[in-house]
Amino acid sequence: MADTTHHASLEALTPDAEQPWQVQTSRELPFEPLLHLDTVRLHGGGHTSYLYRPRGEKASLVVPITPQGEIVLLQQYRYPLRTTLTEVVAGGVEVGETPLEAAHRELREEVGGVSEEWLALPCFCPQPSFTGQIFYPFIALNVRLLDSAPEESELLSVQTVPLAEAYRRLDAGAIPNAPSALTLFHARGELQRRGLL
């Protein structure tokens, strides 16, 4: 049986020996999240400085579908934007966790959801000009809703809506959180094939 919870790898990256830009110096800044400030020799011979989040950090995202075929969405306050956005379940992959394990944990913490049917969607890079992070999206099917336990630094509320309504909002641009919106777009075909949408 195919392992539907495995993501096609993004790790077949350019081999180090073939990098077109060469690192001259690299400095870790004393902040959380980790930032690197490098000086880089460009392909044309010039130099630049580059501030970025290095590769290694991962996050998981989850489209939770209930046995009734509805989707569990969040309204979450996002401090950098000073506003509340509609989102899917999401959170960082901790040290020692797989993306699937993080997805299980975040589903339980953020919306109190439990699922045994998971489908991996194509992974993606949230902002390749600035961060080396990779995000791992999933669909979780037949999600049972128990009690949730958000972290102190999470301000969120849960809203279960029909799938057609969620996709109407998506197409109308009412889900401007890009990682959530991209996850929903990648989930659409699979939800249609299963007759859920």
Place this chain on the structure above:
Amino acid sequence: MADTTHHASLEALTPDAEQPWQVQTSRELPFEPLLHLDTVRLHGGGHTSYLYRPRGEKASLVVPITPQGEIVLLQQYRYPLRTTLTEVVAGGVEVGETPLEAAHRELREEVGGVSEEWLALPCFCPQPSFTGQIFYPFIALNVRLLDSAPEESELLSVQTVPLAEAYRRLDAGAIPNAPSALTLFHARGELQRRGLL
């Protein structure tokens, strides 16, 4: 006639007087791009520190469609990931520019494209947990290709492909640059309505 180049605003954000978290201190870090390191009083009374890119910066993205109904894609080297990704045209909005003006400029610089028919797609936030940036995507129709002039710090090549091929790659997860992929998903309906896809 409707102004098809206008984005629905994301600027109706939570009024400052109603912010659930209160800024205690805010420090600008001496780097480019601009970062803020704040101490914040949370809704539950606790405190946290928050490192983020503040609101204000914008970027524009362009799906360039030729008179033959093909799409112009880029292969661009992305230093934070140390790899080359398939992308649409994109770049920062400079001081004094509108998103549409930046879109015109980036289309010309990156692929040598010129267009007089622009359609705005829903704007989005690339990574709301970390950045207050807002991205403004467009479709440019009937794009004529002249000479291009990438910046010294841009390592890219141009590839014109049939629209159906671009969307086959998108659905297969072969366009992992999230802002590019989301722009393509938002463009799909409009391209279908115009009989281009």
